[in-house]
Amino acid sequence: MKLLYKSAFAVFLCISVVRCDGSSSPNMALLALATQQSPIGIEFTAVVGDSHATCGEDISGHGDSHSSSVVTIQHVAGVMPIRLKDLRFYVSGLELVDQDDNIITLDIPNTGVWQYSGVTLLDFENGKGSCSGTTETNNIVQTSVENKTYKTLRFTLGVPESLNHIDYSVAPSPLNISGLAWGWTMGYRFFVGEFISNDATTIGNAAVLHIGSAGCTESSGVYSCTNSNRAVIELTPTEGFNPFTQRVQFDLKKAVTGWDISTGSKSCHSMGAMDSANCSLVYPNFGLDYSTGNAGSAAQTVFGIVSK
Structure with missing residues (x-):
């Protein structure tokens, strides 16, 4: 598109x-x-530190190895080449705030492929190499926007509750992808990020991060979830945001800061207490508190605004 x-x-x-x-x-x-x-829309890009998030080749050059008592980032240090396996996520509820503090709710048209009912799937894997998704990719939310500078861009990482528990097997695209559906919650994986180490000493060690609503139960066809796990991303760069000259950047390195796969694989499937040890380390990177599934005390670090 x-x-x-x-x-x-x-x-x-x-x-x-x-x-x-x-x-x-x-x-x-x-x-x-x-x-x-x-109608250029809102463009996204995906990186791993200083490198593009690309399938089919080693990703390296994403910073020097260092650690502290709080954070270890050896998992994507320059000495550890990694290979992307999957990187896809849903966004919804897009808003712009202009210089007069007026909120513009963006109209997200149904496109038949990447957008439906205000939800857009952003897909950065192409099925090549170790990537296990689809060949098609998408890095834009199609919507009409003006060529001017706004104060703020705001969006939700996830599928709205009104759509989260529909049957994916009969749902319209992009809500019909089995790899982004969770049978055990009858819901969607809002975010899927996976990679493996290709370093000789840690080859095969994996990082798997899946974010979706948790604690979901059903009664008479009605679902409810104790933990929403929908991150509301608000980007207010000092110089403002112009969708014609700037894009949203997602950094997988920042998303998994706190994990160290040099000592073994790490995974988070948003499954409550059984996942707490790993999930609680990376949820704050998205601005979420894992215990509640709501906004936490830490500001998100995974999304930013960059020039095109």
């Missing part, structure tokens, strides 16, 4: 500026107007 937007823009550029015959056109005002209102 991103390619479609770029292709459409290229055709427009050809017609309005160059006329496709090599001659120039004075119609720059029309081009500027189109650019102001172009």
Whole structure:
């Protein structure tokens, strides 16, 4: 879909500026107007520290190894090449706050593939190498936005409760993906991030992080969950946010800060007390308190704003 937007823009550029015959056109005002209102949406990117999160090859160069009494990040240190296995997550409830503090709730159209009922699936794995998902990828929330600077971008990492317990096998895309559904809660994995070590001394050690609602029960077809585990991400960079020149960056290294897979595999499946030892170390990276499933005292660190 991103390619479609770029292709459409290229055709427009050809017609309005160059006329496709090599001659120039004075119609720059029309081009500027189109650019102001172009439905580019909100673009995302995924990294592991200083490296792109890419399937099919070693990811390295993501910082020097160091540790402290609180945090160990040997798991994605430069001395430990890793291989991505999966990186997908749902976002919903997108809002922009303008310079006058007006809240703009973004309209997220159904696209038939990546978006449905206000939910967008962002997919950074392509099924190559050790990645186990699908070949298709998506890094944009398609929506109409203006070319201006906003104070804040806000969104929820997760599927709304009203959609969380539908039957994925008959659900519209992107809520029909079995790899993102949880049979034991009849709900969705809001976030899936997985990688393995490819270092000779720790080869095969894995990190598996799945975030979804927990403590879910059902009575007469009605579900309720004690722990929502939906992180509300609010990004207010000093210079503001312009969706035409900036994008949202997710950092898998920051997401698993607190884990050390040099000593063995780590996993969190958001399964309550049985997962507490590992989940409680990484949930604060998303701004969540694992014991309650609500916002915690620590600010999230996994998402930020960067230039395109």
